[in-house]
Amino acid sequence: MIPQLKLAELLCTRLCHDLTGPIGAIANGAELMSEEGARMQDQAADLISSSAAQAVARVQFYRRAYGRINENGEANIEELKKITHDFFTGSKVVVDWPDTHTDSSGISISYKMGRLLLNLFIIASATLLRGGTLAVRLAAGDTIKSVHVLASGKLVKWDKEIEDSLSGLIALEALTPKLAQAYMTRLLAEELGTSLSWQITAESVELTAYRKL
Numbered sequence: 001m002i003p004q005l006k007l008a009e010l011l012c013t014r015l016c017h018d019l020t021g022p023i024g025a026i027a028n029g030a031e032l033m034s035e036e037g038a039r040m041q042d043q044a045a046d047l048i049s050s051s052a053a054q055a056v057a058r059v060q061f062y063r064r065a066y067g068r069i070n071e072n073g074e075a076n077i078e079e080l081k082k083i084t085h086d087f088f089t090g091s092k093v094v095v096d097w098p099d100t101h102t103d104s105s106g107i108s109i110s111y112k113m114g115r116l117l118l119n120l121f122i123i124a125s126a127t128l129l130r131g132g133t134l135a136v137r138l139a140a141g142d143t144i145k146s147v148h149v150l151a152s153g154k155l156v157k158w159d160k161e162i163e164d165s166l167s168g169l170i171a172l173e174a175l176t177p178k179l180a181q182a183y184m185t186r187l188l189a190e191e192l193g194t195s196l197s198w199q200i201t202a203e204s205v206e207l208t209a210y211r212k213l
Helices: 003-035 037-066 077-088 111-126 160-167 177-192
Strands: 093-096 132-140 144-152 195-200 204-212
Touching: 003 037, 003 177, 037 077, 037 111, 077 093, 077 111, 077 132, 111 132, 111 144, 111 160, 111 177, 111 204, 160 177, 160 195, 177 195, 177 204
Parallel strands: 093 132
Antiparallel strands: 132 144, 144 204, 195 204
């Protein structure tokens, strides 16, 4: 099989899996409205509304994280922040993204770096088994520009296979839908000339992408 085709297939498998929940809930809500009559109308309408919003939020997030929208130019950091907050709305994950880290006059990031940042969110959030906080910080010094995502919670699990995927120690042929996204994240970083690092403690995982200016 063509390597690029396999990676695309694995990412599509993961994407469809993540969209099945909210879309299925919309279908269930519609079924309730048609079968239960007026008694369940309000409950079904609420289910459809919340599930539809969740599905839209996921599609918008994955479109920016997985899709190739713009090759050049600066990302709208406020927009990235909103997409991220919407994505995690209703989950056990709270996003800590201060306004001071959305000010483009202090730091700007490219479309590609923004895409990389969203993928770091996906990896970091998966380590929070019981929910927690995702804190994002953007920094620029004289020689290095970096983005940091810190996942912290009561139960954090760092998967060695994810680390191996980010490190390039897993071959494409051995990938699974679970590992494909981390593998793509490494490819994005390489395309940007960006280095990835991580620090793991009992209650936190910090992912950093940095590049020399």
